[in-house]
Amino acid sequence: MAKLQKSIEKKEALINATIALVNNDGFHAAPMSKIAKMANVSPATIYLYFESKQDLVNQTYLEVKNAFTTYAFEAYDEQMAVEASFKMIWFRIAEFKFRDCERGLFLAQCDNTPMIDEESRQEGIKNLKPLLDLWKKGKEQGIIKPVSDYLLYAYTVNPLSYLMMVKKRNAFVPTEENINEAYQLAWDSIKLT
Amino acid sequence: MAKLQKSIEKKEALINATIALVNNDGFHAAPMSKIAKMANVSPATIYLYFESKQDLVNQTYLEVKNAFTTYAFEAYDEQMAVEASFKMIWFRIAEFKFRDCERGLFLAQCDNTPMIDEESRQEGIKNLKPLLDLWKKGKEQGIIKPVSDYLLYAYTVNPLSYLMMVKKRNAFVPTEENINEAYQLAWDSIKLT
DNA sequence: AAAAAAAGAATGAACATTCATTTTTTATAT
DNA sequence: ATATAAAAAATGAATGTTCATTCTTTTTTT
Numbered sequence: 167m168a169k170l171q172k173s174i175e176k177k178e179a180l181i182n183a184t185i186a187l188v189n190n191d192g193f194h195a196a197p198m199s200k201i202a203k204m205a206n207v208s209p210a211t212i213y214l215y216f217e218s219k220q221d222l223v224n225q226t227y228l229e230v231k232n233a234f235t236t237y238a239f240e241a242y243d244e245q246m247a248v249e250a251s252f253k254m255i256w257f258r259i260a261e262f263k264f265r266d267c268e269r270g271l272f273l274a275q276c277d278n279t280p281m282i283d284e285e286s287r288q289e290g291i292k293n294l295k296p297l298l299d300l301w302k303k304g305k306e307q308g309i310i311k312p313v314s315d316y317l318l319y320a321y322t323v324n325p326l327s328y329l330m331m332v333k334k335r336n337a338f339v340p341t342e343e344n345i346n347e348a349y350q351l352a353w354d355s356i357k358l359t
Numbered sequence: 360m361a362k363l364q365k366s367i368e369k370k371e372a373l374i375n376a377t378i379a380l381v382n383n384d385g386f387h388a389a390p391m392s393k394i395a396k397m398a399n400v401s402p403a404t405i406y407l408y409f410e411s412k413q414d415l416v417n418q419t420y421l422e423v424k425n426a427f428t429t430y431a432f433e434a435y436d437e438q439m440a441v442e443a444s445f446k447m448i449w450f451r452i453a454e455f456k457f458r459d460c461e462r463g464l465f466l467a468q469c470d471n472t473p474m475i476d477e478e479s480r481q482e483g484i485k486n487l488k489p490l491l492d493l494w495k496k497g498k499e500q501g502i503i504k505p506v507s508d509y510l511l512y513a514y515t516v517n518p519l520s521y522l523m524m525v526k527k528r529n530a531f532v533p534t535e536e537n538i539n540e541a542y543q544l545a546w547d548s549i550k551l552t
Numbered sequence: 553a554a555a556a557a558a559a560g561a562a563t564g565a566a567c568a569t570t571c572a573t574t575t576t577t578t579a580t581a582t
Numbered sequence: 583a584t585a586t587a588a589a590a591a592a593t594g595a596a597t598g599t600t601c602a603t604t605c606t607t608t609t610t611t612t
Contacts, residue, residue: 572595
């Protein structure tokens with residue numbers, strides 16, 4: 167058990183190092199040697215936990231994506247009204263992205279580049295099911311505009327990725343007030359009235 | 360003159376090859392040798408036009424960003440009403456991104472990764488001035504919600520990048536109708552009243 | 553003392569960049 | 583116009599480095 171414990175710690179350290187280095191330098195400038203150093207581990211040790219660099223990045227992506235969606239949907243209850251559910255999920259997503267900016271950015275980079283395998287990406291997308299179900303219900307009840315889920319995503323969740331990015335670059339550090347405004351923009355764009 | 364002509368052709372071929380390879384494989388898997396081959400040029404020749412790989416990517420970014428904004432604002436006339444101007448610009452941006460998907464995607468990748476130098480990125484952002492001016496006017500006239508330009512961008516222009524990406528992956532190929540819906544979502548989110 | 557985990561050094565491939573030559577273009581003189 | 587030499591552009595083959603990965607040895611755990 168002590169062994170397993172130790173292993174998990176190392177694996178996490180490697181994943182964290184990967185996130186930090188890929189965020190700051192990009193995949194192309196995040197060599198295994200640097201990742202190992204940051205995780206306080208020998209380069210050879212990485213290969214006890216991951217098959218290859220590609221595998222390391224894929225697993226990091228899935229790990230973060232899971233943490234993200236778990237947090238986003240944690241308090242979701244199908245019994246709740248559509249608008250209230252959406253609001254809650256939206257704010258939890260915002261919270262995750264702004265609190266754990268590093269992880270949010272890493273996801274954005276994975277989603278916008280050919281960095282990870284298509285297979286892992288597909289796997290990651292499955293996590294969004296609860297949100298899609300909610301939208302389905304919202305459309306059926308005439309609360310949400312009857313447009314493609316891709317459009318709904320583009321105008322509600324995705325803007326948060328952009329805002330997180332400008333925050334990372336210190337171009338715009340959103341306040342509590344800004345987050346509320348952002349929610350209003352998101353909801354105003356998809357609500358049916 | 361014939362010489363200069365030829366040079367420009369080569370440079371353009373190199374830029375196009377860079378866009379195609381970076382889009383498909385990512386920066387880290389787009390070696391100079393491959394770029395040279397795709398442009399029908401010797402690797403050594405690249406260095407007659409660009410200082411380094413970094414310079415090649417930076418210049419490609421700026422070239423595409425300029426083409427993008429030139430197209431977007433080409434027909435913009437400050438005399439026009441705010442709403443009409445915005446609509447026109449929005450549709451031109453959409454047109455560029457969906458027609459020249461390769462270039463649009465390349466920009467998205469540059470904007471979401473540490474691929475290009477911060478300096479070049481700053482340079483590219485300056486091109487957006489006309490849109491910011493328009494928003495300023497719109498806010499003054501009480502037509503557009505009085506929120507940060509970053510929010511307005513996140514909820515109007517940026518969603519198009521996401522939609523372009525899902526199109527590239529063939530997950531969702533937007534129709535004319537979808538584009539109109541998208542515009543409506545964009546406008547509904549930022550319009551006042 | 554056997555097995556597992558970790559390490560550092562070694563390996564070989566891939567890469568960005570440069571070098572030495574060749575080809576093409578331009579300018580000049582007939 | 584044509585021939586020729588200087589200049590510029592382009593090339594394929596080096597060069598030296600960096601990197602992912604593996605190998606051998608050491609340390610830690612069981």
